[in-house]
Amino acid sequence: MAGFKVCVVGGAGGIGQPLSMLMAMDPNVAELCVYDLTIAMIPADGVAADLSHLNKAAKVKAYAFDKDARAADVAGECLTGCDLVLVPAGVPRKPGQDRAALLDINAGIAKNIVEACAKFCPEAVIALIVNPVNSVVPAMCELWKKAGHDPCKIVGVTTLDCVRAEKFVHEITGAPVGDISIPVIGGHAGTTILPLFSQDKAASTIPAADVPELDKKVQNAGTVVVAAKAGKGSATLSMGFAGARLGSAVLAGLAGTPTTECAYVASNVTELPYFASKVTFGEKGVETVHPLGDLSPHEQGRLEALTPVLKEEIDAGIEYASRNQFCASAAAAPYPVCG
Numbered sequence: 093m094a095g096f097k098v099c100v101v102g103g104a105g106g107i108g109q110p111l112s113m114l115m116a117m118d119p120n121v122a123e124l125c126v127y128d129l130t131i132a133m134i135p136a137d138g139v140a141a142d143l144s145h146l147n148k149a150a151k152v153k154a155y156a157f158d159k160d161a162r163a164a165d166v167a168g169e170c171l172t173g174c175d176l177v178l179v180p181a182g183v184p185r186k187p188g189q190d191r192a193a194l195l196d197i198n199a200g201i202a203k204n205i206v207e208a209c210a211k212f213c214p215e216a217v218i219a220l221i222v223n224p225v226n227s228v229v230p231a232m233c234e235l236w237k238k239a240g241h242d243p244c245k246i247v248g249v250t251t252l253d254c255v256r257a258e259k260f261v262h263e264i265t266g267a268p269v270g271d272i273s274i275p276v277i278g279g280h281a282g283t284t285i286l287p288l289f290s291q292d293k294a295a296s297t298i299p300a301a302d303v304p305e306l307d308k309k310v311q312n313a314g315t316v317v318v319a320a321k322a323g324k325g326s327a328t329l330s331m332g333f334a335g336a337r338l339g340s341a342v343l344a345g346l347a348g349t350p351t352t353e354c355a356y357v358a359s360n361v362t363e364l365p366y367f368a369s370k371v372t373f374g375e376k377g378v379e380t381v382h383p384l385g386d387l388s389p390h391e392q393g394r395l396e397a398l399t400p401v402l403k404e405e406i407d408a409g410i411e412y413a414s415r416n417q418f419c420a421s422a423a424a425a426p427y428p429v430c431g
């Protein structure tokens with residue numbers, strides 16, 4: 093097997109624990125780092141000790157850092173040599189909040205981690221789960237570019253939208269879940285989530301009149317979980333599952349088996365500079381960002397309506413990047429001041 097080093101940042105959190113478990117079970121993983129803060133509810137040491145007893149090949153290590161530490165100063169041993177860094181570190185939303193409300197706090201958390209990746213593992217694929225994905229990913233890609241690195245290494249994780257769409261189509265059609273594959277394009281919040289039911293054999297049998305409601309159900313699925321958890325967080329287990337599907341696809345690609353999943357990346361398939369569509373992961377990470385393919389009239393109308401909404405959220409991320417920068421040591425080229 094490939095012998096990759098993987099880090100889960102926020103690895104002791106609600107998503108981080110199941111995600112760490114599933115990544116520890118991936119035969120391509122030789123070393124798994126569970127990275128969290130010393131103030132995490134469960135110590136990273138405890139999560140790693142627990143996972144280290146799985147009879148799987150991965151060696152599991154824990155790293156815990158002070159909440160005020162700059163990761164670029166302290167996380168060298170943890171991040172150096174990583175092939176994939178999965179980032180579910182961040183605050184989840186509460187009932188009544190939308191994902192965009194998390195931007196200020198979560199962009200700061202993401203920046204601390206991503207600048208450390210720029211310093212210690214600039215060749216790794218960095219998969220950002222932290223919300224709001226629509227803005228945090230552009231913000232981090234723009235900062236990454238400013239520091240002289242390749243923004244294609246940063247990927248926004250939207251796999252949960254595909255997982256949900258596939259489950260709902262299975263429930264309606266009875267088609268085997270393993271045969272259902274629904275691309276979900278656009279972004280990861282509200283109307284920017286656009287499932288392409290017309291592109292799947294089973295889903296395309298669903299009457300056109302029923303599609304708008306099903307489309308809405310996928311868009312609102314995160315909010316349904318937030319409401320059901322009643323202030324105690326958002327989707328964690330299904331997100332751990334979805335994050336591992338994306339993580340394992342990236343590792344399969346790095347190991348020489350090109351593998352395709354939807355992801356939110358720097359893109360030129362539409363007029364927007366960041367967009368979720370099918371992405372093939374290969375030996376260097378993102379290999380191909382695929383065009384959208386044929387859309388039904390409903391999907392075409394939805395694409396037109398979501399474009400200005402997603403643009404605004406992308407712009408919020410670009411604006412964040414315009415007033416921030418990585419510390420000098422995270423830059424590939426000579427870089428003047430520490431931000």
Ligand SMILES: NC(=O)C1=CN([C@@H]2O[C@H](COP(=O)(O)OP(=O)(O)OC[C@H]3O[C@@H](n4cnc5c(N)ncnc54)[C@H](O)[C@@H]3O)[C@@H](O)[C@H]2O)C=CC1
Binds near residue numbers: 106127180
């Ligand atoms: N992309 C997607 O589809 C989804 C994204 N999310 C997002 O994922 C994020 C995490 O959600 P949960 O796991 O439920 O939250 P959580 O609060 O259970 O876990 C977050 C973990 O991150 C850690 N953390 C915070 N700041 C950190 C830092 N600077 N360095 C390292 N670790 C740090 C915390 O100590 C905690 O253990 C949220 O922003 C949430 O909105 C949640 C579900 C789906």
Ligand SMILES: O=C([O-])CC(=O)C(=O)O
Binds near residue numbers: 184223315317
């Ligand atoms: O709804 C949330 O805040 C968490 C999330 O992104 C999802 O479950 O899709």
